[in-house]
Amino acid sequence: MSIIRRITHFDGTRAARRPRDRVENVRAAAQDFRREMLAGKPVPYYRSMELVRVPYPARYGYLNGFGRLAPYIHLCNRLFVVQFRSAEGLKTLLVSPSDWEHQRATPFFKRLTDSMGPFAGVGEALVFKKTSTVLQRLAEIGLAPEDVDYITYDHLHTQNLTRWLGGNGHKAIFPNAKLLVMREEWESAHALIPWQNQWYCPGGLDGIPQDRVILLDHDVMLGEGVALIRTKGHTEGNHSIVVHTPEGLKVTSENGVSLDAYAPQHSSIPGLAEYARATGAEVVLNGNTLEYGVDQYISMVQEKAIAGPWPRDERLPNIAPSSESAGYWLFPRTAPTFTVGDLHFGRLQTPVRHQAAA
Numbered sequence: 535m536s537i538i539r540r541i542t543h544f545d546g547t548r549a550a551r552r553p554r555d556r557v558e559n560v561r562a563a564a565q566d567f568r569r570e571m572l573a574g575k576p577v578p579y580y581r582s583m584e585l586v587r588v589p590y591p592a593r594y595g596y597l598n599g600f601g602r603l604a605p606y607i608h609l610c611n612r613l614f615v616v617q618f619r620s621a622e623g624l625k626t627l628l629v630s631p632s633d634w635e636h637q638r639a640t641p642f643f644k645r646l647t648d649s650m651g652p653f654a655g656v657g658e659a660l661v662f663k664k665t666s667t668v669l670q671r672l673a674e675i676g677l678a679p680e681d682v683d684y685i686t687y688d689h690l691h692t693q694n695l696t697r698w699l700g701g702n703g704h705k706a707i708f709p710n711a712k713l714l715v716m717r718e719e720w721e722s723a724h725a726l727i728p729w730q731n732q733w734y735c736p737g738g739l740d741g742i743p744q745d746r747v748i749l750l751d752h753d754v755m756l757g758e759g760v761a762l763i764r765t766k767g768h769t770e771g772n773h774s775i776v777v778h779t780p781e782g783l784k785v786t787s788e789n790g791v792s793l794d795a796y797a798p799q800h801s802s803i804p805g806l807a808e809y810a811r812a813t814g815a816e817v818v819l820n821g822n823t824l825e826y827g828v829d830q831y832i833s834m835v836q837e838k839a840i841a842g843p844w845p846r847d848e849r850l851p852n853i854a855p856s857s858e859s860a861g862y863w864l865f866p867r868t869a870p871t872f873t874v875g876d877l878h879f880g881r882l883q884t885p886v887r888h889q890a891a892a
């Protein structure tokens with residue numbers, strides 16, 4: 535386990551009785567953590583690629599902050615491929631590899647499609663934009679499935695991991711990959727209450743061998759340049775993926791759906807700046823299940839403080855949402871003011887194991 539090292543910066547920062555004290559304790563710890571992480575080296579490879587765009591209720595995406603707009607926003611799900619150095623050589627991590635072709639049983643999406651009735655085919659083609667699959671993306675960049683060492687998701691909403699890791703009778707497509715997941719998220723996803731289960735894919739974790747799962751109880755550093763930081767709120771076991779890139783620390787989760795959500799005071803999306811001004815809110819939550827609202831607010835402040843300023847516009851934080859809201863003609867006036875889009879730093883390297891076998 536030498537690749538995975540515990541981080542203690544945030545231990546105890548949420549113990550204060552007063553929420554505002556918690557916010558400031560977390561913010562201070564995040565600034566320390568940021569300095570320390572930036573003192574190390576960036577990862578050699580980081581790339582994010584669009585997979586699919588799906589409709590998502592605007593009232594959840596910008597909880598409480600959304601004024602008089604279309605009922606849906608369009609969320610762009612991305613796959614992130616990261617390579618990092620470690621004591622055991624170069625490792626390859628996939629962040630948020632959504633097997634979206636096999637997640638349609640997720641009750642929310644199933645109901646949405648069913649509600650289109652006889653127009654489901656046309657309706658689906660209109661509102662679900664299928665750009666690419668995980669396997670197509672890996673083939674495009676020249677990464678073999680056996681070269682994936684780890685996969686992780688900031689949370690498990692809608693995910694079906696059975697093809698990737700070999701559950702439900704599937705042979706594992708990623709024969710060497712292990713899932714990195716917070717213990718709360720893993721346990722929670724196995725016994726959900728109706729408040730939560732509309733967003734999880736039924737059977738999505740069934741039969742996954744235990745030795746393919748690394749349950750995390752703490753914030754951790756993976757080798758050099760990657761950290762998984764617990765940022766609960768959107769779900770019970772939500773975490774953020776922090777990667778040291780040539781463009782600073784990129785922080786990824788789904789606590790917010792766009793940079794606008796992390797800097798609402800600068801947003802031109804109707805309602806957001808007004809909401810931020812009227813309430814003093816520093817962030818706008820992505821709250822479909824609202825598992826821990828106060829914690830989610832604190833977590834988003836934490837993410838911003840770790841990320842620091844975005845080099846392209848320093849008024850905004852250096853966040854790369856795992857699902858980023860994108861403009862769409864069917865959902866007018868929902869386009870975010872600031873878009874991160876696909877990112878690409880460095881060159882993919884063929885892992886040593888693969889070279890030795892060739």
Ligand SMILES: [Zn+2]
Pocket residue numbers: 689691733768788
């Ligand atoms: Zn979610």
